[in-house]
Amino acid sequence: MKKTVKLLMSISLCMCMMMTLFSFNINAADNDNVKLYYANAQSKYYPGESSYNQYTTVGKIAVKDLGDDAKVFVHFVDCIGEWRDIPATYLKKSSDGYKIYTFETDRNPWRGYYNPYECTFAIRYEVNGQIYWDNNNGKNYFVGLSNVGGNYPRLVLSKSKLLFDGDQYYDGYVTGRIVVNDTADNVTVRYKIKGTDTYKEVKGYKNSYQNPDNSYEYWSFKIQKDLFEEYDFTIEYEKDGHTYVDDNFGDHYYHNKY
Numbered sequence: 001m002k003k004t005v006k007l008l009m010s011i012s013l014c015m016c017m018m019m020t021l022f023s024f025n026i027n028a029a030d031n032d033n034v035k036l037y038y039a040n041a042q043s044k045y046y047p048g049e050s051s052y053n054q055y056t057t058v059g060k061i062a063v064k065d066l067g068d069d070a071k072v073f074v075h076f077v078d079c080i081g082e083w084r085d086i087p088a089t090y091l092k093k094s095s096d097g098y099k100i101y102t103f104e105t106d107r108n109p110w111r112g113y114y115n116p117y118e119c120t121f122a123i124r125y126e127v128n129g130q131i132y133w134d135n136n137n138g139k140n141y142f143v144g145l146s147n148v149g150g151n152y153p154r155l156v157l158s159k160s161k162l163l164f165d166g167d168q169y170y171d172g173y174v175t176g177r178i179v180v181n182d183t184a185d186n187v188t189v190r191y192k193i194k195g196t197d198t199y200k201e202v203k204g205y206k207n208s209y210q211n212p213d214n215s216y217e218y219w220s221f222k223i224q225k226d227l228f229e230e231y232d233f234t235i236e237y238e239k240d241g242h243t244y245v246d247d248n249f250g251d252h253y254y255h256n257k258y
Contacts, residue, residue, distance in 0.1 A: 033064040033132040034072070034125035036158040037100075041119060041143040044107075052110035055117035057143055060249075061088055061134075062098040062159050067127045072101045076121035079108040085124070094249055116146035134158075157181040157216065161244045164235055164253050174225045174255055178204055180217040182244075184237035187219045191233035204235075230256050 039059030046054055063072055072088040088101035108117055120142050122135035135141075136158070144152035157163055160181060167176035178187055187204030204219040225231070232254050234247040247253075 031132050033066060034123050034134045035062045036060075036123055036134055036136075036141060036156070037062055038155065038157045038160040038163050039119075039121070039141060039143055041117060041145050041152075041154045043117070043145055046107070049107075054107040054109055055145060056107050057105045057119040057121070059103055060091070060160075061101040061103065061123055062094065063101055063125055065093070065097060065099055066130075070099070070125065070127040072103075073124045073126075074103045074105065074121050075124050076105055076119060078106060088123075092249065100249055116144055116152055118142070118144040118152070153215075155179055155216070160246070162187075162235060162237055162246045164246060164248070167255060169225065169227070169255075172224060172226075174223045176221050176223075178219040178221065178235055178237075180219060180237050181215075182217070182237070182239055184217055184219070185239055187221070187235065187237045189221045189223070189233055189235050191223060191231045194230040194232070204237075225255070230254065 037060040039057055041055065041057050043053045043055055045052075057076070061072060061074075063070060072090075073085040074088055075083060075085050078084050086103065086105060088103040091100040091102050094100050105119060105121070120140050122133060122140050125132040125134075141156050141158075143154060143156055145154060146152040155163070155165070157179065158181075162181060162184075163179045165177040165179050167174050176189070178189075180187065187206075189202050189204060190199050191202070192199045202221055202223055204221040207218040207220055210216075210218055219237075221235075223231075232252040234245060234252055236243055236245040238244075
């Protein structure tokens, strides 16, 4: 009888602990104290380190200012399949009062043409003895790169509504890419040549190729440009009469001369 009572007490205690842990995880995942802006899986060549490109994930994080002892970590799966942490770096304060942190995961070596790069991660925020998580509502975040197809999203946008995704110069024009975390009525790029005061506008056009799971819209823009001109620009989109702007957190984007 005593053994039965002890067993029942042990089971009840374990269930209480599990319920407490479960409740904490739900609260941590649903809070707005920490939120991923965006993350981008990249393939880069680092001179002197390897003959091949290496893979890494970079991004930005929004953190509510709850104290000066804040620590932000990216909790991710490394190249050998183990969970580990890297610290994020404070960048600046955004116009909405959130602190902006940047991160870059450890470099993963190239493992052959048929081996994709994958990065699963979540964000942990420690401040005032409390821990807050952004784990994508319990699903974690995932980005990746593959040479042979498959569903490997290179980008993930969360708090960011839109994102400049790079540009290139060719034959007198700069062609750029924009990712919208929504369905946009139109997309506009506002730019000015360095040394001038007048901004010009060019409308974006929606790409024929779109994300397979339809979570984002892909747009492009084209600007006629002299080879030696430099300009700064911002991007924006409209939806149902509202305008959303990406000005690179107040720093604007820049296209340098070649």
